[in-house]
Amino acid sequence: MTLTQLKYVIAIADTGSLNEAAKTLYISQPSLSLALKELEAEIGFELFKRSNRGAVLTNEGAEFLGYARQVEQQYQLMESRYVEKRNVKKKFGVSMQHYTFSVNAFVELVKQFGMDEYEFAARETKTYEVIEDVKNFRSELGILYVNDFNRKVMSKLFHDNDLEFHELFECSVYVYMWEGHPLAKQEEITIEQLQEYPCLSFEQGVYNSFYFAEEVLSAYDYKQLIKVNDRATILNLMKGLNGYTLCSGIVCEKLNGSEYIAVKLKSDERMTIGYLKRKGVALSTLAQIYLEEVKKSSPL
Numbered sequence: 001m002t003l004t005q006l007k008y009v010i011a012i013a014d015t016g017s018l019n020e021a022a023k024t025l026y027i028s029q030p031s032l033s034l035a036l037k038e039l040e041a042e043i044g045f046e047l048f049k050r051s052n053r054g055a056v057l058t059n060e061g062a063e064f065l066g067y068a069r070q071v072e073q074q075y076q077l078m079e080s081r082y083v084e085k086r087n088v089k090k091k092f093g094v095s096m097q098h099y100t101f102s103v104n105a106f107v108e109l110v111k112q113f114g115m116d117e118y119e120f121a122a123r124e125t126k127t128y129e130v131i132e133d134v135k136n137f138r139s140e141l142g143i144l145y146v147n148d149f150n151r152k153v154m155s156k157l158f159h160d161n162d163l164e165f166h167e168l169f170e171c172s173v174y175v176y177m178w179e180g181h182p183l184a185k186q187e188e189i190t191i192e193q194l195q196e197y198p199c200l201s202f203e204q205g206v207y208n209s210f211y212f213a214e215e216v217l218s219a220y221d222y223k224q225l226i227k228v229n230d231r232a233t234i235l236n237l238m239k240g241l242n243g244y245t246l247c248s249g250i251v252c253e254k255l256n257g258s259e260y261i262a263v264k265l266k267s268d269e270r271m272t273i274g275y276l277k278r279k280g281v282a283l284s285t286l287a288q289i290y291l292e293e294v295k296k297s298s299p300l
Contacts, residue, residue: 003075005039006068008032009047013065017054063162066136092286093121095133096143097214098202098231099273100252105293107255109286118286124231127214128207134276135161140287142276143294145248147269149219150211158276167274168291169298173216174249174262178238183263190266191220198224198243200234215246216269235260248273250297 011021022029047061096102106122133139146154199222202214210218237243249262
């Protein structure tokens with residue numbers, strides 16, 4: 001296996017065609033095809049399914065591509081620093097479920113290091129995409145939760161994708177709502193009291209499983225339920241419809257403002273907030289500092 005072969009795989013994946021990849025690489029299509037076949041013979045599986053319509057990654061190929069991109073990026077950094085004698089920005093990315101404390105930790109990280117030497121990426125996204133981003137090296141870390149309901153399914157998914165889940169902290173479940181909500185003044189709220197108000201839940205797309213839901217009690221039979229795609233919409237619906245969502249109770253007024261509050265849900269349910277990383281891959285300095293910032297949000 002050579003770096004050149006890895007570059008060939010990346011080019012084919014990016015163009016979706018051996019013919020187009022060959023043009024971008026300035027080699028003949030037969031030469032590229034032969035190099036790909038030799039690599040597939042060496043590793044023991046197909047990287048692409050080829051047809052008249054182009055080349056599509058296999059499941060094994062998608063995982064291989066993640067490693068190939070990481071190797072190429074590291075090589076480019078070394079080449080730029082030691083051969084071309086120029087500085088290239090180091091990269092750090094984190095994918096997360098919709099948690100303001102995760103975003104706030106990212107803000108603090110960027111403030112500490114600035115953007116002169118680093119290229120940052122914060123991806124607030126769906127649960128399955130958090131897992132895919134870390135699996136494919138798009139993000140170094142993924143921030144999400146597990147509980148008694150989804151732990152078995154999620155743990156198997158992590159294991160199957162060669163990922164590790166590490167606990168950061170545990171917390172109770174809270175009802176997040178607008179300060180003008182009729183139930184906002186209560187010290188504790190029951191799930192029955194919430195029946196007359198719309199529950200707001202983050203849409204999970206094609207992977208819309210109870211186990212991928214960002215809110216606990218996802219299998220509960222809600223009388224009113226509204227699916228949304230982003231945090232800004234949820235905040236607007238809280239105010240406009242007296243909607244609510246279930247969360248960790250960690251409120252960041254600096255980002256969401258002081259008009260929204262968290263009231264404890266009367267329930268024994270617990271959430272374990274943690275981070276995903278690639279198995280066997282050491283955390284970068286930026287990742288370690290980011291996690292320390294997240295831990296500062298712990299309710300303990």
